[in-house]
Amino acid sequence: MSQARLMDGTALARTLVADTAERASALTLRTGTTPCLATVLVGEDPASVTYVRMKQNRSRAAGIESRHVTLPAATTTGELVGALRSLSADPGVHGILLQHPMGAHIDERAAFEAIAPEKDVDGVTFASFAAMSFGLPGFVSCTPGGIMRLLDAYGVDPAGKRAVVVGRSAILGKPAGMLLLARDATVTYCHSRTRDLPAVVREADIVVAAVGRPRLVRGQDVKPGAVVVDAGYNPGNVGDVDFDSAVERASLITPVPGGVGPMTIAVLLEQTVEAASRQLGVTGAAPGGRAQRIQAL
Ligand code: NAP
Numbered sequence: 152m153s154q155a156r157l158m159d160g161t162a163l164a165r166t167l168v169a170d171t172a173e174r175a176s177a178l179t180l181r182t183g184t185t186p187c188l189a190t191v192l193v194g195e196d197p198a199s200v201t202y203v204r205m206k207q208n209r210s211r212a213a214g215i216e217s218r219h220v221t222l223p224a225a226t227t228t229g230e231l232v233g234a235l236r237s238l239s240a241d242p243g244v245h246g247i248l249l250q251h252p253m254g255a256h257i258d259e260r261a262a263f264e265a266i267a268p269e270k271d272v273d274g275v276t277f278a279s280f281a282a283m284s285f286g287l288p289g290f291v292s293c294t295p296g297g298i299m300r301l302l303d304a305y306g307v308d309p310a311g312k313r314a315v316v317v318g319r320s321a322i323l324g325k326p327a328g329m330l331l332l333a334r335d336a337t338v339t340y341c342h343s344r345t346r347d348l349p350a351v352v353r354e355a356d357i358v359v360a361a362v363g364r365p366r367l368v369r370g371q372d373v374k375p376g377a378v379v380v381d382a383g384y385n386p387g388n389v390g391d392v393d394f395d396s397a398v399e400r401a402s403l404i405t406p407v408p409g410g411v412g413p414m415t416i417a418v419l420l421e422q423t424v425e426a427a428s429r430q431l432g433v434t435g436a437a438p439g440g441r442a443q444r445i446q447a448l
Contacts, residue, residue, distance in 0.1 A: 155379070155401035157410075158301050164413035167300065168213055171421045175214035178428055186427030187216040188246040188272065188419075189238045193231060193253045194224035203250050206416060213420050218244060228258040232265040239267035245427035246272035248419065269430060272422040275322065284329050290422045295327035297414025298359060298380050299334070305403055307378050309336035313354050317341045317368060317391070318361035323382060327359050348372075360391035370396025379404040382411045 179185045188210050190203045207217040220234055231253075238244050247270045253259055268278035274292040282289030291299075302309065314336035318324030328338045336357065341348055349372040352358055360368045361382040370393055373379060379401040383391025390407030398404050405411050428434065 155398045155404040156305075158305050158380070158403050158405045160297070160301060160405060160410040160413045163301060163304050164297075164417035167414075167417040167421060168209070171215075171417070171424050172213040174428070175424045178424065178431065178433060179214065181433060182431045184243075184427070184431055185214070185216045186245050186424050187218055187243055188248060188423045189218045189220060189241075189244045190248045190250065191220045191222070191231075191234065191238070192250045193222045193226050193257065199250045203248075206248060206419065209416050210420060210423070213424075215420060215423055224254060226257070228256075228261050231257060231262045235262060235265035239265065239270055242430075244270065245430050246270050246419075246423035248273045249275070251275075270426055272419060272426050274326070274422075280321075280326065280329075283326060283333075286333050290426070291330065291418070292322050292326040293415045293418040293422070294323050294361075294382060294411060295330050296418040296422075298327055298382065298411055299330050300414060300418065301380065301405065301411065302357070302378070305378075307357065307403065309334040309357060312336050312356035314338045314357040314359065315341060315352055315355035316359045316361065317348065317352070318359075318363075318382075320361065324359070324361040327361060327382070331357070331359075358392075362391045364391055365389045366391070366393035368392040368397065370398070370400050373397045373400040375400050376402045378402060380411060381405050381407050383407065384412060 175186050190206055192199055192203050210217040238247050247266045249262060263275045266276055268276050271279045271290050274290045279289045283291050309331050314331040316324050316328040319340050319342045328340050332338045339351060341351055352368055352372040353374055355374060355377055357378045359380045363383060365385040368391060379392055379397050381390035381392040388408050
């Protein structure tokens with residue numbers, strides 16, 4: 152069998168960000184208000200500082216204003232909730248991103264729930280998860296949203312397919328499975344207690360690996376012709392799929408890096424502009440509503 156075609160997340164993210172920048176600029180011209188994303192960081196974890204800076208830079212480049220709130224590592228849950236509530240009530244802020252994970256002393260759930268659902272552009276609140284699960288308007292978790300965009304862009308229709316999601320975290324595996332289910336896939340979740348993971352993976356027409364274990368999914372377990380999406384990102388730029396063997400059996404596969412990774416920020420920016428549009432009373436195309444097929448890639 153010939154090698155799988157690569158799903159190029161870098162190129163798709165570029166298209167999506169360019170589209171978003173156009174929308175941001177049109178919205179600013181029309182309303183006199185620039186879409187604004189507030190980022191909130193507790194403490195100074197170097198990786199989190201880098202992620203937040205990247206999100207701010209990419210926002211600005213797309214014509215989205217960026218407001219940053221840094222809180223000391225010793226911030227209590229109550230203080231963080233207070234800061235998030237005031238951003239939620241601030242009409243000049245349209246989207247809120249709370250960088251996580253945070254210190255163990257913080258009640259992460261209480262903090263997330265202080266984000267107004269209409270500004271939850273990272274899709275972390277109960278309301279966003281429920282809306283996504285019921286197929287109602289709202290904001291999705293950005294990485295799973297990015298995965299669905301990649302599938303759409305490469306013409307993969309999940310309807311009727313067996314989808315196996317390896318990993319069930321609240322921000323990645325679980326919502327990825329819910330989005331596939333909403334698109335009529337038959338979804339199986341695998342996790343650390345799954346018996347005989349390879350046997351389950353062998354059934355999959357679509358495999359989503361979201362585990363955080365380097366090369367856990369082996370090519371020999373990929374059904375010939377399956378679509379393989381690797382959301383994993385491990386030290387040394389290694390994914391959760393053994394790329395070299397999986398590329399020989401899959402029909403489509405995401406590389407690491409350059410597959411799922413770049414899509415996350417692209418979806419965050421798109422959802423920020425969508426949030427601003429809704430809050431400013433300007434209705435446009437909803438995220439996912441526009442054709443994003445990039446067959447030409
Ligand atoms: P997580 O919260 O640690 O969750 C890992 C999941 O994998 C859990 O559900 C766990 O099962 C399951 N798991 C662990 N070992 C397993 C095994 N041997 N067999 C089957 N399942 C196993 O991780 P996460 O936040 O979802 O992230 C997963 C990966 O995606 C990481 O590599 C991370 O860096 C990457 N990631 C990438 C992006 C991006 O591209 N932008 C964004 C987020 C995360 P239990 O539930 O039973 O513990």
